[in-house]
Amino acid sequence: MERTTSAPRPTTHDILRRRRFFAAILAIIPHTLTESERQVRVDMCRKLLDRKRTVDWTSFIIAQNEKSLEAYTKGKKFNNRQKVKHAVDEWIASRPSSFWMNGISALSSRWRDVVAKEGHYLDY
Numbered sequence: 772m773e774r775t776t777s778a779p780r781p782t783t784h785d786i787l788r789r790r791r792f793f794a795a796i797l798a799i800i801p802h803t804l805t806e807s808e809r810q811v812r813v814d815m816c817r818k819l820l821d822r823k824r825t826v827d828w829t830s831f832i833i834a835q836n837e838k839s840l841e842a843y844t845k846g847k848k849f850n851n852r853q854k855v856k857h858a859v860d861e862w863i864a865s866r867p868s869s870f871w872m873n874g875i876s877a878l879s880s881r882w883r884d885v886v887a888k889e890g891h892y893l894d895y
Contacts, residue, residue, distance in 0.1 A: 777848050778855045786856050790863070809890030816882040839866070 804812065843862045849855045 812890040813886050816885040820882050
């Protein structure tokens with residue numbers, strides 16, 4: 772997204788944080804995780820799956836592929852923070868509620884996939 776908007780990464784992340792958006796899972800995971808890194812990944816996914824069963828916290832998470840935002844801003848250039856914020860706000864408003872629900876609903880299955888693949892790289 773930073774490359775597409777020509778906005779610095781901290782600016783983009785700050786805007787998303789202020790809107791109470793939080794990263795649910797990294798979209799890019801190194802192909803060469805060590806055994807201990809894979810185990811940490813699997814353990815974290817197991818903990819998230821356990822937590823999801825007991826607490827309704829997924830309603831606070833926006834988990835959708837950023838490619839949609841990247842496509843929305845493709846070719847646009849922003850020369851100040853306010854213009855980046857406006858573009859992100861427009862994009863958020865343009866998405867139907869199903870867009871957000873699909874991303875949130877996919878979390879559990881993705882965490883299960885990580886556990887099933889023992890932390891190895893997943894290609895969605």
